[in-house]
Amino acid sequence: MSDLFEAAGLGPKPRSPEAPAAAPADDAARPLADRLRPQRLEDVVGQDHIVAADSPLGRMIKAHRLSSLILWGPPGTGKTTIARLLAAAAGYDFEQISAIFSGVADLKKVFEAARQRRRMGRRTLLFVDEIHRFNRAQQDGFLPFVEDGTVVLVGATTENPSFELNAALLSRAQVLVLNRLEAPALEQLLARAEALTGKALPLQAEARAALIEMADGDGRYLLNLAEELLTMEAPAPLDIEGLTEVVQRRAPLYDKAQEGHYNLISALHKSMRGSDVDAALYWYARMLAGGEGPLYIARRLVRFAVEDIGIADPQALVVANAAKEAYDFLGSPEGELAIANAVIYLATAPKSNAAYKAYGAASRAARETGSLMPPKHILNAPTKLMKELGYSAGYAYDHDAPDEFSGQDYFPEAMERQAFYNPKGKGFEQEIRRRIDYWAELRRKRKDGA
CATH class of the missing domain: 3.40.50.300 (P-loop containing nucleotide triphosphate hydrolases)
Incomplete structure (x- = not known):
């Protein structure tokens, strides 16, 4: 035991920078975390x-x-x-x-x-x-x-x-x-606690590792757990099951109204966007473990389906909405599995933001062009006056045109034709790309009179 004391600087040897000085005997009633406060900046771990x-x-x-x-x-x-x-x-x-x-x-x-x-x-x-x-x-x-x-x-x-x-x-x-304390730093704190008290934690190696994991990066919480263990009389070192009977696992750090909330939903969203299904499932589980409402996550999955998958897989939105409906119907805990299914589907689906970008570009054009009227040939003419003004004049009914495609211009007359939607050729958008290219070629031929 003297070696243990000397390693912490509590014996006759000079104090090691790895451990703080011993507290006086009359400080024994103070919490262990307080007694172990470092005396120098360099003694701060992590x-x-x-x-x-x-x-x-x-x-x-x-x-x-x-x-x-x-x-x-x-x-x-x-x-x-x-x-x-x-x-x-x-x-x-x-x-x-x-x-x-x-x-x-x-x-x-x-x-x-x-x-x-x-x-x-x-x-x-x-x-x-x-x-x-x-x-x-x-x-x-x-x-x-x-x-x-x-x-x-x-x-x-x-x-x-x-x-x-x-x-x-x-x-x-x-x-x-300041960093969350990782396992090596937390192990240093446990060693200091053992040196200061002159006792070894009554834990098997696996249970010691589990204790560190329970602290979830919080040194003060770890020392509070250690103090509880050091004051008990255990007939034999505890295994993981015995440890969990003595102490409670720390609740994950998560505030549904603060930054932790936004950090984790961002991690989930970006993991799905990056097609990393395992990471996506992990962040989904982390949010649930922190107490996040499953319906909030389901809403974000719907948003992801329309923003990051779009028409590359039209079923993505259906699956995301179905997960929400399943949760409403089943409740917890079975409903969380429906959302997990959706996480897996969305993470592994082909990705495209072409529809998202197309809508943004169309919205900008709408703001910039103001109140331009549609071309008269695609306006209905239910009255005589409207017919006299040229409404519907020259409209070509596509079903009567060759290939059921007239090739007419449907943009305002004062506005050049725009190309907002550019499918990326992934998933179902491969077929849409083929159709758009086909129609573009027909439109060119109609314009050239071919």
Whole structure:
């Protein structure tokens, strides 16, 4: 056991940078995640791209001058810890507030205290957790204190700053993206927990890997699970089944109203467009696991059928609509299988956006040409006056023409003929391409009098 302590820097050997210093004995009641907070930036796991010596934060510390930051990343990736260590390394006073529990009065007190420190030659780093929870007006309230140097603002958010923070605030802060913690980083945390407590997790190798998977990239959640396991008396190391009886799997990170929602539906849509049926099924399952409504996904499949498949497979829209109807009829969980069938069909169908592009081009032409009248020869003439004005004069009934094709021009007389639809020759559009080329040749012959 002494080797275990020494590996974490808890014995007589110098502390390894792989583990933080031991907490005093009277701190034993504190949560394990808190006791294991790193004491140096370089001890933060999984975020070398922003905490290493040659990283943005490393360069700030070397220059002894901090700039305002937005730390954007999933829960449990070290945002609060990084802010604390940054302030300590640069010699700034650290103030922390939460946008969930703080109001205008709290902010005024913080800014006044920062002013007082500034008069004494001290700098203040103000850490705002969940900064996206402040409304636009509250966010604007930070600007003058950031601009005049009263505080260096470090905001933490789990939401995309582009959508949740004011442009004015973003222009004054550098956005640093924190990574979801991968398995090697989470394994480091487990090793530190074992070193600090002097106990090994009562898990078989497969169960240890399953525990890491359960955390879903959240270091704090992993340490909470580890603390629960380290305090139990297990007669033998637990297998995966035993582990799941003791702890609960973390719910997937997914907010149906926020960025996770849009990221996953984008992944599903693009996987189907790329004809990657396995990836499409994975993202579909991920959305369901996160609590997404199946009917929302079904609507997106209908949209995909008309945008990305179109006439290349006319059955695609039928299948997508049928999946929606099947879900309405069956409900959950059987209805989800109908939607999965549609995902498979759409992902493996021939793709064409020719109809989508044709409609867009026709819409632009309609806006540009305004109120041009149809040519008179294709207008009905139910009255004598309309006949006298030339309505329907010269109309050729296609069924009476050779090949049942008159070749007449149906565009407005003041508008040159346009070609909006250009089928790509995939799937059923191969046949449509053949027909269009055939009619184009007939039209040319009619025009030339052949």
